[in-house]
Each structure stands twice: as C-alpha cells, then as structure tokens.
Amino acid sequence: MSDTTDSGPMLAADGTPLKESLGRALRRQKIRALALIAPLLLFVLLTFVIPIVSMLVRSVENQIVSDTLPGTIAALSEWDSTQGDAPSEDVFQNLFFDMFNAAEAKEHTKLGTRLNYENTGLASLFRTSGRSMDDIGEVFQDAIEDADARFEDGAFWYEMMSGAGGDTLLADRRTRWSALTGDNMSGDVGFAPSQDIAALLPITTAAYTDFAIWTAIEDEDIVAEEDPWEAVYAALAVDLRDPSRVAAIASYSGAGADALQALTATEMPDLTFTEAFADLDEDWVSPDVWETVQVYSPNYTPGYFLNSVDRELTIDGVEARPENEQLYIKLFGRTLWMSLIITSSCILLGYPVAWLLANLPVRTANVLMILVLLPFWTSLLVRTSAWKVLLQQQGVINELLVWLGFVDDANRLILMNNSTGTIIAMTHILLPFMILPLYSVMKTIPPTYLRAAKSLGATNWTAFWRVYFPQSVPGIGAGSILVFILAIGYYITPEIVGGTDGVFISNRIAYHISRSLNWGLAAALGTILLVLVLALYWVYDQIVGIDNVKLGG
Amino acid sequence: MKFNKPILATMALGLSAGAVGADGHMASDMTLVSWGGAYQQSQINAYADPYVANNPGVTVTWDESSAEAVAKLRAMNEAGSITWDVVDVVAADALRLCDEGLALEIDADEMLAAAPDGTSASDDFGDLLVGDCFIPQIVYSTTFGYRTDMVPDGVDAPSNICDVFDLETYPGMRALEKRPINNVEWALLCDGVAKEDVYDVLATEEGQEQALAKLDTIRDSVIWWSAGADTPQLLADGEIFMGSTYNGRLFAAIEEQGQPIGMMWDAQVFDLDGWIIPEGLSEERLARALDFVKFATDTQRLADQAKYISYGPARVSSAPLVGKHATLGIDMAQHMPTDPNNAANTFLYNYEFWADYRDDIDAKFQAWLAQ
Numbered sequence: 001m002s003d004t005t006d007s008g009p010m011l012a013a014d015g016t017p018l019k020e021s022l023g024r025a026l027r028r029q030k031i032r033a034l035a036l037i038a039p040l041l042l043f044v045l046l047t048f049v050i051p052i053v054s055m056l057v058r059s060v061e062n063q064i065v066s067d068t069l070p071g072t073i074a075a076l077s078e079w080d081s082t083q084g085d086a087p088s089e090d091v092f093q094n095l096f097f098d099m100f101n102a103a104e105a106k107e108h109t110k111l112g113t114r115l116n117y118e119n120t121g122l123a124s125l126f127r128t129s130g131r132s133m134d135d136i137g138e139v140f141q142d143a144i145e146d147a148d149a150r151f152e153d154g155a156f157w158y159e160m161m162s163g164a165g166g167d168t169l170l171a172d173r174r175t176r177w178s179a180l181t182g183d184n185m186s187g188d189v190g191f192a193p194s195q196d197i198a199a200l201l202p203i204t205t206a207a208y209t210d211f212a213i214w215t216a217i218e219d220e221d222i223v224a225e226e227d228p229w230e231a232v233y234a235a236l237a238v239d240l241r242d243p244s245r246v247a248a249i250a251s252y253s254g255a256g257a258d259a260l261q262a263l264t265a266t267e268m269p270d271l272t273f274t275e276a277f278a279d280l281d282e283d284w285v286s287p288d289v290w291e292t293v294q295v296y297s298p299n300y301t302p303g304y305f306l307n308s309v310d311r312e313l314t315i316d317g318v319e320a321r322p323e324n325e326q327l328y329i330k331l332f333g334r335t336l337w338m339s340l341i342i343t344s345s346c347i348l349l350g351y352p353v354a355w356l357l358a359n360l361p362v363r364t365a366n367v368l369m370i371l372v373l374l375p376f377w378t379s380l381l382v383r384t385s386a387w388k389v390l391l392q393q394q395g396v397i398n399e400l401l402v403w404l405g406f407v408d409d410a411n412r413l414i415l416m417n418n419s420t421g422t423i424i425a426m427t428h429i430l431l432p433f434m435i436l437p438l439y440s441v442m443k444t445i446p447p448t449y450l451r452a453a454k455s456l457g458a459t460n461w462t463a464f465w466r467v468y469f470p471q472s473v474p475g476i477g478a479g480s481i482l483v484f485i486l487a488i489g490y491y492i493t494p495e496i497v498g499g500t501d502g503v504f505i506s507n508r509i510a511y512h513i514s515r516s517l518n519w520g521l522a523a524a525l526g527t528i529l530l531v532l533v534l535a536l537y538w539v540y541d542q543i544v545g546i547d548n549v550k551l552g553g
Numbered sequence: 554m555k556f557n558k559p560i561l562a563t564m565a566l567g568l569s570a571g572a573v574g575a576d577g578h579m580a581s582d583m584t585l586v587s588w589g590g591a592y593q594q595s596q597i598n599a600y601a602d603p604y605v606a607n608n609p610g611v612t613v614t615w616d617e618s619s620a621e622a623v624a625k626l627r628a629m630n631e632a633g634s635i636t637w638d639v640v641d642v643v644a645a646d647a648l649r650l651c652d653e654g655l656a657l658e659i660d661a662d663e664m665l666a667a668a669p670d671g672t673s674a675s676d677d678f679g680d681l682l683v684g685d686c687f688i689p690q691i692v693y694s695t696t697f698g699y700r701t702d703m704v705p706d707g708v709d710a711p712s713n714i715c716d717v718f719d720l721e722t723y724p725g726m727r728a729l730e731k732r733p734i735n736n737v738e739w740a741l742l743c744d745g746v747a748k749e750d751v752y753d754v755l756a757t758e759e760g761q762e763q764a765l766a767k768l769d770t771i772r773d774s775v776i777w778w779s780a781g782a783d784t785p786q787l788l789a790d791g792e793i794f795m796g797s798t799y800n801g802r803l804f805a806a807i808e809e810q811g812q813p814i815g816m817m818w819d820a821q822v823f824d825l826d827g828w829i830i831p832e833g834l835s836e837e838r839l840a841r842a843l844d845f846v847k848f849a850t851d852t853q854r855l856a857d858q859a860k861y862i863s864y865g866p867a868r869v870s871s872a873p874l875v876g877k878h879a880t881l882g883i884d885m886a887q888h889m890p891t892d893p894n895n896a897a898n899t900f901l902y903n904y905e906f907w908a909d910y911r912d913d914i915d916a917k918f919q920a921w922l923a924q
Contacts, residue, residue, distance in 0.1 A: 109652035120913035124905055127652060324762070327920040393726075394791045417776050500731075500777060500922045508919070514624040516912055517649070 056530075059523035062301040065293065067179040068111040069098040073297045081294060081315050086285040092273035093238060096136060097203075100231040101210055103130035105181050105218075117518055118303065118312075119292040121283065129280050136276045137230025139269050140237040147266040150259045157232070158224035160256030161208045163194020173209045181218075189216040191223045196254050200245065207235035237268045291315045304524035328505070328525065332532070335504040338419060339487035345427045346434040346483045347476060353431075354438035354475070359447065369439075376432040384496045387425040391416035391497065417499030425497050430486055434479035441475030477549040481540065485533055505529060579841040582612050586640040589617035590782075591805060595861035596641070598879070600849035603857075607848070611841070622646060626655045626831055635831045638842045644825040647687035648904055656686035656829040657839075664843055666851040668870035677852070677868045681825055683904055688850055689827040689867035691858065694890035694899070695735050696821035698788055698803040699795035701813045714820035714898075715743035717795060718771055728784045728796025731777035733764075733918040734907055735797065735822050738900060740767035742820060748898075752906050761914055765921045777922070788814050800890050804863035808881055808888075818895040824902040825867065863888040 012021040066073045071094035079087040102108035112126025150156045170192060178185040191212040198205040211232055212223045219226075239245050246264045249257070277284035295313055296303060303313045310326040311318050320326075353372065357365050375383060390396045393412045401407040415421055445468060453463035491506035498507070505525060512522035540546070585601065587593040593615060601613050618625055622642050629635050642650065650656035659665075661682055665674035675682060681689040697717060704710050708722055716723050717739065729736050741751050741760065744767040754760035768775075776793060778784055784798035785806040800821070806812045828850070830842045848854065855866035856874035863885060866872060875886050886892060890899075 106654040110654070113649075113652060116909060117912055121909050123652075124909045127908075325916045325920050327916065327923055330923055392790060392792050495779065514621045516915065517623060517627065518912065 055519075055523050056527050057523075058520050059304050059527050060300045060302065061520065062296060062303070063179075063299045064111055064114050065297050066299060068102050068107055069095065069293070070176055070179070071095075072098050072293075076290065076294055076297065079290065079294065081287060081291050084287055086274065086287060087290055089272055089274050091290075092277050092284075095277065096133065096234065096273045097207060097210075097231055099130060100133040100137065100229065101177075101214075102180065103133050104214060104229070105177075107180055113517070115292055115296065117307075117521070118296060119289065122289065122292065125281055125283050125289070129277070129284070132280050134230050136271075136273070137234045139234075139271055139276075141230050141233035143266075143269050144233050144236060144263065148259050148262050150256075151233070151263075152227070154227040155224050156256065156259070157208065157228050158191065160254070160259075161193055161197055161205060161212075162191060163196060163254070164192065165195025166193030166198050166205070166209075169193050169198055169205065170209055170213075173206060174213055177210070177213055177217075185213060185217050187217045189213050189223065191216065194254065196252075200248055200252055200254075201236065201239040201260075204232060204235040204239050207232045236263075240264060240268055304520040305528070307521055308524040308528055328508070331503075331505045331508060332528070334419075334501075335488055335506070335529075336532070338423060338502075338504070339484050341423055342426050342430060342487045343434075343480050343484045345423065346431055347480065349427065350431055350434035350438055350479065351472075351476075354435045354442055357435070357439045358442035358445075372432055372435050375428070380429065380492060383429055384425055384493045387421070387428070387497060388416065391421055391424065416497045417502070419498070419502040421497035421499065422494045422502035422504075425493050426487060426490060429493060430483045433482040433486060437478040437482065438472065438475040441478070442472055445471045473544075474549055477540075477544050481537070481549065484536075488529065488533060578837050579844060580638075580835070580837040581610055581841075582614065583638045583838075583841050583845060584614045584616055584636060585845075586616045586618050586622060586637050588619045588641065591862055592801065592864075593617065595858050596849075598861050599858035600845075600854055603854070604845055604848050608844075623649050623653075623655075626650060627653065629831075630655055630833065635833050637831055638834065638838055639828050639830055639845060641690070641826065642829055644683050644687055644689070644827065645902065645904055645907060647827065647829050648684045648908060650829055651684045651686035652908075655832055657832050657834075658685045659688055659830075661688075664847060666847050668852050668868065670870065672870060677870050679869065681867050683825065686829050687825070687827050688829065688846055689825050690850060690855065691826050691864035691867055692823055692891055693826060693864045694800045694818075694821040694823050695730070695797055696800050696803070696890070697795050697797050697817040697819075698784065698806070698814045699817060700788055700791065700793075701815045703791070703794045710815055711795060711817050712819060714739055714817075716817070718743045718767065720771060720774060723794060724774075725794025726774050726776055726787075726792060727771060728776045728778050728787050728793045728798075730797060731779045731922070733914045734902075734911070735900075736768060737761070737764035737914065737918075738822070739820060740764040743767060748900075752903055755906070755914070756910065761917055765917065768921075785812075785814075788812065800888075801862045801864050804888050808878075808883060816895075818890070819898050820900060821890055821895070821898075822900040822902055823890065826864075827867065859885050859889070863890075865889040865891040 009017040009019065012018045014021070072091060075091045075094045076087060079091060099108055102111065108126050108130040109123075112123040115126070116123035144151045170189065174185050174189075177183075189212055191209070193205050193209050208228060211226075211229045215221050215223050215226050240263065249260050249264055252260065274285065283289050291314070295315055301313070306313050306318060307321075308328050310321045310329050312321050353368075357368055357372070360368065388395075392398070393414065395415075397415060398407065398412045402409050402412065407413060415424065449467050449471070450463050453467040454460070458466065488504075489506050490504060491510050494503045495507055495510075498504070506529075509522050509525050509529075512518045512525070585596075587596055597615070601615075605611055605613060616637065619641050622640050623646050626635075626637070626640070629637070647656060651658070661675040661678060662673045665678075665688065667673055668677045678689055681692070683689075697711070697714070699711050701710065703725060705723065711717070711723055717727055737755060738751050741754055741764050742748060744763060746754050746760075746763075755764065776783075776787060776796075778787075778796070778798070781799050781802050784793070784796035785802050787793045787796055789806060789810070789812050795817070800816070803814060803816055807814050807816070828846050830839070830846065834842060850868075852868055852870045853874065855868050856871040856876075858864070859866055859871075859875045860877070860879040866875065872891070875889065877883060878885055887894065890896065
C-alpha cells in the first residue's frame with residue numbers, strides 16, 4: 001500500500017479517480033433499478049402495507065375513552081375500586097361536563113358502543129343519558145335566570161367572559177375538542193376568555209370556552225349572538241359553591257361584576273351530580289360500570305388481544321373468560337387442524353395428477369391441464385354453491401348412493417353443514433395450487449433417472465421412492481405452503497358449507513368487521529393469525545429449509 | 554353521442570330550473586344502496602323508475618351492499634369520502650349508524666310528505682319512526698315456513714311456534730338463522746316464559762342459559778342459515794321440514810314458484826326496513842337525496858311497493874291502497890305480515906335490548922354453537 005502515495009490513486013479515462021467513477025456508475029445503476037421497481041413498491045406500500053398496518057394498530061388503540069371523557073378519567077384516577085363505593089362527586093361533576101360536550105358532538109354513543117364490548121348495558125346507558133344532560137343543566141339555568149334576567153342574554157355573557165390573557169385556555173379547550181371529534185377545529189372563534197374571569201370562575205370559563213369554540217367552528221354562528229349552553233350555567237353554579245370564589249367575586253370589578261355579586265346572594269339548587277346521574281340510571285353509581293371505565297381508560301389496551309385468546313382484562317388483572325363465552329382458542333386450533341387436513345388431502349390427490357401431467361405425451365397432458373385449470377377459472381362462489389348441490393342430503397351424491405343401494409334412504413350421509421363439507425369443498429378449490437407447483441417441479445426431473453434406477457435393479461417402488469420422490473419434494477413444499485396459507489385465511493367456503501363445526505377463525509373476523517363492528521377485536525384476531533402463519537413458516541424453514549421450495553425450474 | 558343526451562338534458566333542466574329558481578341545486582347523480590334481488594327490484598319499480606320519470610336527467614346507480622352498510626359507511630367516513638346518497642338498512646342498523654354519527658338526523662314532519670288526508674308524517678308513521686335517523690319503508694317479519702308434504706300422517710300442520718321445538722310430533726330438520734336474535738326469544742317462549750317477560754328473563758345470565766338449553770334440545774336437527782335465500786332453497790330441495798326466514802321470501806317460493814310450502818305466522822317477529830341518508834353529503838347531493846326520499850316514502854309509493862313484494866307499507870295511510878300483485882294478480886293484503894289473520898301473535902324486534910345485549914349473547918351463542 002505504500003507505493004500508492006507515490007503514483008497517486010488510479011485514474012479513469014476522464015481523469016477522476018477510478019474508485020469514485022466506479023462508485024458513481026454503480027450508484028446510477030442502483031437508482032435506475034430503484035426507479036424501475038418504484039411503481040410497484042409505491043403500489044404495494046399504498047394499497048397493502050399502510051392499510052394493513054393501520055388495521056393492526058387498531059388492535060391496541062383505545063384513545064376513545066380518554067378523548068371522550070378527559071376530565072372524568074383524570075378525576076377517576078383517585079378512585080379506589082376495592083372500596084366498593086361509587087366514585088366521588090368530583091368524578092360525576094367532570095362526567096357531566098364531558099358528557100355534555102360529547103353529546104353535543106354526538107360522540108357519547110360511540111364510547112357507549114366501545115365500552116359495551118366489555119360490559120353489557122353500557123351502550124344504552126350512554127345513549128339514554130346523553131340526551132338528558134340538557135335537563136340536568138336546565139335546573140341550574142332556571143335558577144340563575146330567575147335570580148338575574150341578565151344571564152338570559154348571550155351578549156351579556158360574551159361581554160362578561162371576554163378579555164385578554166386566556167389564550168392558553170382557548171388552545172387547551174380547542175385541543176380537547178379536536179381529540180373528541182377527530183376534526184382539527186381550526187379557525188377563528190371570535191372569542192378569547194379573559195384571564196381575570198378564568199381565575200375567578202375557572203369551571204365556568206372552561207365551559208363557556210367550549211361552547212364558544214363549538215358555536216363558532218361547528219355551528220358557524222357568532223358567539224356573542226348565541227345563548228350559552230345549559231352546561232355553562234351548571235358550571236357557574238358549581239363555581240359559586242366554592243366559598244373562596246364567592247369571596248373573590250365580592251371584590252371583583254370586571255364586566256358583569258354586579259350581576260355575579262347579586263347571584264352570590266341567591267340560593268342555588270343543591271343538586272349534586274352524583275344524585276343527578278343516579279336519577280338517570282342507577283347503573284351510574286354501580287362500581288361495576290366505573291371499574292370498566294377505569295380498566296379501559298389508558299390510550300392503548302391489551303384488551304382486544306386478551307379477548308382473542310378467551311381472556312379478559314378486569315380490575316384484578318387478566319382472567320379467563322367464563323366458560324360459556326370461550327370460543328377463539330378453539331377456533332384457532334380448528335382452523336390450523338383443518339387446514340392441515342386439507343393440505344394433506346391436496347397432496348394425496350394432487351401428486352398422481354401432477355405425475356400424469358408431467359409424464360403423459362404433450363397433447364394429452366395439455367387436455368388434462370385444461371381440466372385442472374378449468375375450475376380454477378370458475379368463480380369461487382359458483383364452485384362452492386355447486387358443492388352444495390352435490391353434497392346436501394337430497395343432493396346428487398346421496399341420491400346416487402341411495403340408488404346404488406350403498407346407503408339406506410332413511411340414513412342419508414350428512415356431507416355438508418359440518419367439517420366434512422368444508423374439507424371436501426376446500427380440497428377441491430385449492431387443488432390447483434398443489435398440482436401446479438408439483439407439475440412444474442416434476443417437469444424438470446429427467447425420466448432417464450427412473451430408467452437408470454430400474455436398469456440398476458431397483459423395483460418400481462424403490463425407483464420411485466428412492467429416486468423420483470426426493471426430487472419432487474421441493475414441489476410438495478411449495479404446494480403445501482401455498483395451500484396451507486390460503487386455507488388458513490379462507491372464509492367464503494366454510495361460511496357456505498361449514499355449518500357450525502366447519503367454520504374457521506376468518507368467519508369470526510369477518511363477523512366482527514362487518515356485523516358487530518368490533519374492529520379492534522377483528523384486528524387482534526387478524527394479527528394473531530398473521531403471527532401464526534409467520535411462525536409456521538419459520539418452523540417449516542427450520543425443518544425443510546426454504547431453499548428446498550421450488551415453484552418451477 | 555348517446556351518452557351526451559342525459560348530460561345535455563340535465564344541463565337544460567338545470568338552466569331552466571335556475572331560471573325559475575326552483576330545485577336548481579340538486580345533484581343529477583344518485584347512488585342508492587339496497588339488498589339486491591326481488592326486494593331491490595320492487596324498489597326500482599315502485600320508487601326509482603317513477604322518480605326518474607318525473608325528474609328526467611337524474612341518473613340512479615344501485616349498489617347491493619345493504620348487508621355491510623354499517624361497516625362500509627364507517628370506512629367511508631374514516632376515509633372522508635361518502636359515495637352513497639341514500640341507503641336502505643334495517644332499523645337496528647339505522648340505530649347504530651345514528652349512534653355513530655354516520656346518518657343524518659331526520660325531522661319527519663319537515664322532510665317527509667304528509668298523508669293525502671293531511672295527517673303529518675310523524676303521525677302517519679307513528680311508532681315505526683325508531684331512532685332519530687330512520688325513515689321507515691316496510692314492515693317485514695321473520696317467520697316459519699314448512700313443507701306441506703312432509704307433515705306426518707294424522708297430525709295437523711304445524712301452527713304453533715313451539716311445534717318447531719317438538720321433534721316427536723314433527724320430526725325432521727329445521728333451519729334457523731345463525732344468530733341469537735329471534736331464536737332465543739322463541740326458545741324462551743316455548744320453555745314456559747310469558748311473552749311479556751321474555752326480555753327481562755333474557756337479560757339475566759340464567760335466562761340466556763335457559764334459552765340455549767332449549768335450543769340444545771333440537772340442536773342436532775338444525776341447519777343454521779346466514780342468507781335469507783337459504784331457507785326457501787332448503788325447503789324447495791326437501792332438505793328441511795321447516796325453517797325461519799323473511800316472509801317475502803316465503804311468499805315468492807309459494808306464490809311465484811308454486812312450492813308446497815305453508816306459512817306458520819305464529820310468533821312472527823316484526824322488523825322494519827327503511828332509508829337513511831349518510832351524514833356528510835355535499836349540499837347538492839343532500840338536496841337530491843332528501844327530494845328522492847320524500848317522494849319514495851309518500852303514501853302512494855309505499856303502497857305501490859306492495860304490488861311487487863309481500864312486505865307491509867310502514868304508513869298507516871298506505872294500507873287501504875294496497876292492491877293486487879303486479880304480475881300474479883292475487884290480492885296482496887292477506888299476504889302482509891300485518892294482516893289481522895296473520896298477526897294474531899307477534900313480536901316486535903326489541904331494538905333497545907339488542908343494542909345492549911347483541912355482543913354479549915352472540916358471544917355465548919357462538920361458543921354454544923362451537924361446542
């Protein structure tokens with residue numbers, strides 16, 4: 001290496017160092033290659049990777065609880081479920097303001113649906129209670145308006161609440177709204193809370209700011225012209241319950257000070273929010289409901305995954321689900337077991353056909369090939385429905401067997417609406433995926449090997465088993481992987497001919513996606529299925545070796 | 554050139570309408586979502602064709618996705634692009650869509666036509682206006698049909714819901730829907746629970762077990778269906794003796810195909826089907842959707858639909874107008890689930906109950922099925 005210092009780096013024809021020039025040429029080549037695959041890469045990324053990842057993320061996502069009830073969740077962290085009591089008044093007070101906003105944005109029912117997956121009855125609890133938030137607020141509104149008619153006027157409120165220095169509060173409430181609705185809630189509100197009033201009446205200011213943001217951005221109205229929500233009156237009543245705030249009002253001199261001071265002299269309704277919610281529905285004061293809310297308050301939850309393996313998340317940790325609700329582990333096991341049976345029957349039926357295809361004269365083999373491919377080109381639904389006609393008790397197969405006298409008319413075979421039906425129909429449907437890779441591998445095995453083996457004294461069986469079969473194993477491997485992985489995710493055929501004991505886990509996934517709308521659970525089940533397939537692929541690689549898989553050549 | 558005609562017509566219509574200042578801002582394309590099959594055809598005949606005849610230039614596209622409407626609307630909403638204008642769903646799905654904020658809230662008196670005698674829409678539909686978003690169209694029922702030629706000798710044809718659970722008198726296979734709804738109610742009813750107590754019992758753990766235990770007694774003789782067309786096919790092929798399905802499907806099998814099937818109306822469960830308008834449509838599309846829905850749910854149109862399919866119109870004022878079947882010429886009134894002779898013993902789908910208990914009981918039902 002010492003002589004390079006003498007002669008300098010080796011140069012290319014254009015005088016640049018050879019290393020650099022070579023590097024540039026290689027880089028260009030790489031970019032060109034990348035550009036060539038870019039459309040496919042983008043396509044796969046956009047239509048496959050992103051949707052799948054976003055679906056899988058749903059299996060742990062759980063922001064809906066803290067987004068819908070932010071104040072309640074914060075207050076609830078103080079609550080100790082082991083005491084067996086309902087949470088404190090503070091929790092119910094926060095619940096009222098959270099629910100009021102959620103009902104205004106029509107988000108409370110979504111939360112009800114979410115929590116109903118975990119605790120039956122919460123859907124209607126949230127739905128019916130949401131409607132009554134106005135009524136609770138009205139109790140306070142009536143009292144305040146009776147005490148001083150100025151509080152009936154939207155413009156009066158606007159003047160009292162407006163001012164400078166409350167920008168953080170505004171931004172904070174805006175963030176809450178966007179978390180709740182999923183919109184970004186940007187735009188001019190036409191209102192800014194005053195710092196003084198925020199210090200004097202913190203709950204009222206927060207409630208009024210919520211009202212102002214919603215009015216300006218969602219309803220597209222002018223805040224000053226609208227009368228505040230019932231929740232704002234309730235908030236004022238709550239603020240007035242605090243003696244230190246009442247004392248501060250006495251020395252307050254901002255807008256509306258005299259009205260507020262007059263208000264402190266009047267009696268406010270002594271309705272507590274705990275009573276109000278208990279009146280709506282006794283379930284609100286049941287610790288059971290609050291346990292569910294507390295357990296599912298974090299932004300991410302293992303709950304869906306636990307449900308997918310027949311466990312549940314409770315306040316005391318992970319527990320097995322009641323026996324009469326256990327389903328998924330059994331279904332996973334059945335899916336794997338039946339896919340294995342289907343794969344084995346495909347090997348048994350497909351191997352001789354592929355051998356024939358590979359060894360018959362080209363013309364005959366081509367005809368046979370069309371017979372293999374023809375069902376492949378027919379719609380899946382048509383083929384499955386055809387199996388229905390064949391397999392049912394009054395179907396073609398049973399009729400034939402009865403006519404031939406193999407089966408008694410009164411005891412016809414039950415060939416469908418059970419696992420037998422699924423296995424028969426799916427074996428037929430997946431058979432081409434076994435035959436084609438087998439065929440393309442067998443095509444490459446020279447027939448001379450068999451002849452050589454025989455001429456060396458091997459029997460037909462030895463020649464096949466010791467010489468031919470080992471060379472066809474890569475085809476079996478490729479076919480098995482294809483068939484098994486396709487089978488494990490099948491859902492139309494089991495749905496139509498599977499009855500009750502022939503359905504797969506995919507049927508439950510489909511049910512949760514399209515019927516029960518429990519997408520989190522569907523995502524968790526899907527993720528487990530994906531991991532199972534990958535694990536099996538890895539095991540296969542360890543045992544057979546993925547190099548031993550050939551789709552042809 | 555052929556394709557340009559509707560567009561030109563639309564433009565001309567738009568221009569003239571703009572000139573007189575009426576219905577100027579309505580979209581000219583509309584995607585309607587329904588269930589396909591004979592039901593959708595009856596809607597085309599009774600609603601869509603007359604509407605297009607009145608509004609030349611409007612193009613109607615049909616999508617047969619009602620079975621997955623809730624899931625698809627949710628996905629569309631998340632993607633921020635709603636491609637449907639008016640969607641036909643069962644009432645339970647309408648409630649869920651309303652709960653999720655995916656369907657437009659309806660003010661019946663303002664948005665729907667009054668009856669010819671001036672009765673307001675809300676009075677005309679009455680209790681059938683369930684939830685805030687649902688515009689009822691028809692009343693259908695889930696009931697049993699049986700093979701008349703498979704009734705054992707010397708025994709009366711099945712006429713009581715509990716005959717379904719009586720394997721001794723009525724041996725043979727049954728078809729039931731592969732979900733708990735309706736089946737558990739029937740099971741409790743035939744296990745000695747009074748009709749008015751069914752949902753109270755079903756709300757308890759023991760009640761749910763009782764229902765499944767009753768279903769267990771016929772379990773080996775049941776084929777579970779998931780598509781409404783399954784039961785008529787199974788009956789026609791002689792695979793089953795009796796099975797539950799929608800009454801319109803049975804009507805088609807009996808009257809249109811002449812199958813030897815009898816109706817057992819006892820303990821039929823009424824359910825409603827109707828329209829919802831998705832939340833988040835543009836102003837023009839919303840105007841068109843509302844215009845269509847107002848037309849398609851007026852008294853005459855609802856009565857017209859009964860000419861093509863045996864589902865009862867959801868308006869009180871439509872009932873007297875129900876006439877004869879459009880092609881068969883038979884009187885349709887007696888085939889309606891709401892006909893007094895058929896409605897001696899009925900249930901109404903309990904939306905509130907099932908909104909809460911659907912997931913819970915379904916989990917138990919599926920676990921029971923998988924045993």
